[in-house]
Amino acid sequence: MALSFVVMLGFLQQAIAKINDPRLASNATRYSIFDTVLAAFSVFFMQCESFLEHQRQIHSRCGL
Numbered sequence: 798m799a800l801s802f803v804v805m806l807g808f809l810q811q812a813i814a815k816i817n818d819p820r821l822a823s824n825a826t827r828y829s830i831f832d833t834v835l836a837a838f839s840v841f842f843m844q845c846e847s848f849l850e851h852q853r854q855i856h857s858r859c860g861l
Contacts (some may be wrong), residue, residue: 809838 810831818830828836843853 809852 813831813834816830816834818826820826840846843851845854
C-alpha cells in the first residue's frame with residue numbers, strides 16, 4: 798500500500814479516536830480532542846504559523 802496523504806490521514810484519525818478525553822464537561826470543552834489534534838497536525842503539515850500565513854504564501858506562489 799502506498800503512503801498517500803489520505804492513507805496517512807486515515808491512520809492518524811484511527812489513532813486519535815483511541816485517545817480518551819480526560820477533561821470534565823464544561824464550557825472549556827467546546828472542541829473535541831479529535832478536532833484539537835487534527836488542528837495541531839494541520840499546522841505541522843502546512844508548515845505555517847497560521848492559516849492566514851498559509852493563504853498569503855499560496856497567493857504569492859500563484860502571483861495573485
